[in-house]
Amino acid sequence: MKQISIRQCGVIIVMCIFANKILLMPSLMYERTSADSIFVMLLLFLLDFVMLPIFIKLKSIYPDKKFYDILKERLGTFVTKVIYLLLLAFFFFKCLLVFSITYVYFKQQIYQDEFIFLALIAFLPVINCAVFNGLRAFSRTIEMFFWIVITGFVVCLAISLFTPISVPLFFMSSAKDFLYSMHNHIFAFGDFIFLFLVMDRIDFKKGSIKRLYCYALSGIFLVTLLFYLFYAKYQMTAFMHNNALADLLVFSVQFNAIGRLDIIAMLTIMFITLFQMEIFSFAFCDCFINIFPLNKTFAVVVFDILFCLLYYVFIGRYETMVMSSLFWLPYLAIFINYILPILMLVLIFIKTRRDKLEKKD
């Protein structure tokens, strides 16, 4: 079995944490909860974070077992397939959303003319190749570029400090807005669920758990810092700036004097988007193969067709797509992000109890 190291697992987690949060989300959230969006985000991260110990416990109980097999053993084939179908939809829409948001950013920034086919030609072969090459190959790739991406990210944050910033105004939104915002943006979270899908392919060693937590916390810290600096820089106009990471570089007078530095954000976003799409498309294909007894090629073809079709439907209806992510996708996310982990927790409890009883006997 081709396994991935805990470091590779960690870098995948960081990429998942960045997904859908570093471009559009800060401005979208600001509309409802202003600077309190940081707390909304932190609370959602906290809820996500609960998933990590559940995953670690599950991995320690079933070190080499596939997530699919665990579910099948406990819940039966039909229920497992339904859960996997929901997971398939979850990852597919995450991938689609990541692509759409980046697409709009690039269309605004660089490619003024029709860009959709160029974007698809550039992205789809790479993510298809990643799926074919497998988890180990693309996780190694992410690992290789990880520090380049993080450096790009941190440079973007650092450059924003060269413009006047002030502490954003907190505690301005009501509890209702707070909860509403939480519900709306829940789909962008659930970053640790990918680990469950590949749990049999992760090489867990002693002391590696701490490292996994470190990676997750670093990712969350960077996203929080991005939110804070973005709101501190744009204050009340934050909702007008749809590309948070790239917009942090704008108006940095000292640096603009030596040329446009947008390229740092552009390259960072390109790499992050590609890696996120690789992860989500892999997850889609993995779910697909488990649901239907078909091979990887078929899964990739289905992914490509669905992706192109749905994207074609949404061309020019970017807002519809984003709104979908805010209104009906959260229900899917609630199941994936919270109900599924609770279910896992129950399964762990039953298993532990049974083992204890067996030991007693």
Added chain:
Amino acid sequence: MGKFNVKNKVEEVKKTLNESVDFSYRYFKRESQVIGFIFLKSIIDPQLFSSAIYFPIQSSDGELTIDLLKNDLIKCVDIKEVKEKDLVKEILDGRVILITNFSGKILSIDLLKFPTRAPTEPPTSPVIQGPREGFVEDMQTNVTLLRRRLKTPNLVMDVVRIGSQTQTKVVVTYLKDIANKKIVKEVKDKLSKIKVDGVLDSYNILFYLEKRPSSLFKQIGNTEKPDIVVSKMLEGKVAIIVDNSPIVLTVPFIFIEDLQNSNDYYTNHHYSSFVRVIRLLGLLIALIAPGFYLALQLFHYNILPLNFLITIADTTQGLPFTPFLEILFIFLLFQVLYEVSLRLPSYLGLATSVVGALILGDTGVKAGLISPPGVIIVALSKIALYTIPEEAPQITVLQLVFIVLGGSLGLIGVVSGLVYIINYLNDFDSYQTPYLAPYSPRVTQDLKDAIFIDPIYSQRYRPQSFSPQKKERV
């Protein structure tokens, strides 16, 4: 065991060897005793034959026995008894066959000698400091060069013969207490499966040893320097020496090896690290500079600093070609010049380079066919290519790919291409070793001799990427 009719046997061998022009034989007669010597005069040492074999027998007294000949009279180091069926094979290997009418035993004496060149500094890897010896075409010399450096009983040299017609000797050599047994087995298995009529050089077997022979990327290491081979063997690698080839192959191969140079180990480690960073930068410039320039010029001109943009706009105004075609044209022009200068005699090659670089480039710009920035970018990438000459063939192809990607998809194309290539390279583990180690996957221990190099005393452990049996260098 029956005795031989010497004359008949000689005639029989002569016929088997098609009465070859270099086929030779001599008889020695004393009373009823007859000794026959059969050999190929083109590949044995005739002086040694006279002084060490024929003369001692001639000057001896009394009855001759095969044991007397083997143990006392013949003054050669390598004498062995062979079976009748191996007789022709032994002759073809440059040995003298001795048959008698008083014994059924056949003696084979090593007198192999053919024109060889002395070990000189290989043109492909010159050094400023460090050993200058290089491998030659003669396998025996190459083996000697290795043996001189590895005075250990753990040095294993297994011989296999490949090629139904050439019967080329291929030596698989490794240190048995260090090299990973699985890798050794894999190499031997692959060699044993080779079915060809001839092996003329190590490159003839290279493709059989690769995991993906159709791949663009280099998967097997090669060098002409014995010190490099020995250092690789000490890391746990397996070397493959092919007779008649000065190039020795080493497996497993990882990409970082081409970034390393033997000079690095004979100079200050800070300087070596600096030079390796320059090489890496050179590789990146060579790979993506033309594609990146095209992407900026065609799609992302708004991120170029204004002064630079004005310069480009000024120089590209009125050009008959589109930027994409212009870069492609300059790229192909450079490649044609390179090929010409490579194949022509050196005096003509130099003249062609001057004509190409100065006349064509300069007049092309003055005639308004190509722009100076375009020429500079392509020239820069072509020069940077030779910071790592071993990677030049594959990078040249990839340059073209990145020109197409940058010209058609812009920066996204360049980034996608880069990720695609790294993804692809991450998928092949050649001989159980990740191709992009120690960076992908990260092997912390091996980073001591990667892009940055630590002083030799701190490299206490062998690279883990090659899974050696003995981890510590003691």
